[in-house]
Amino acid sequence: MTLRFSDVCIDARDVRALASWWAAVLGWPAEDTDDGDVVLRSPEGAPDWLFLEVPEDKTGKNRIHFDLTPDDQQAEVDRVLGLGARHVDVGQGDESWVVLADPEGNEFCILSAQD
Incomplete structure (x- = not known):
């Protein structure tokens, strides 16, 4: 079995705003994807962070x-x-x-x- 941990997917109401905020926190570059999502490119060896648009607000405590x-x-x-x-x-x-x-x-x- 061969798997590679490539992305951490993060749901967001406003993908550009949240990705921009995390880009400022981490110092990673943000790029728009062809699907309208935004990806933060991580340093070598770490997974990228992919921000996916969702219609609902977050509710409850994170599980991860x-x-x-x-x-x-x-x-x-x-x-x-x-x-x-x-x-x-x-x-x-x-x-x-x-x-x-x-x-x-x-x-x-x-x-x-x-x-």
């Missing part, structure tokens, strides 16, 4: 989320909040990671910096 590891956790939390993320309480309690949500409400974590 992204964990992002920074060099400086507080600096990245501040930067991403400045781009429009918001703090989210998903029942995490007092932990070393920070749970945030993107402009469409998708939760993700910024972990502690690793040495």
Whole structure:
């Protein structure tokens, strides 16, 4: 069996806005696809992120989320909040990671910096 992990597919009401937001967060280039979707091209070895338009808003907590590891956790939390993320309480309690949500409400974590 041969499979290659090629894309993370993300549903969005506004694919261009959400893809542009994540492009600013990650520093990855965004490209329109022939289907009207938007893809973020990841660095070598990581899957691309494909934003797919859907008619409905997100409801409920994500079943899968992204964990992002920074060099400086507080600096990245501040930067991403400045781009429009918001703090989210998903029942995490007092932990070393920070749970945030993107402009469409998708939760993700910024972990502690690793040495």
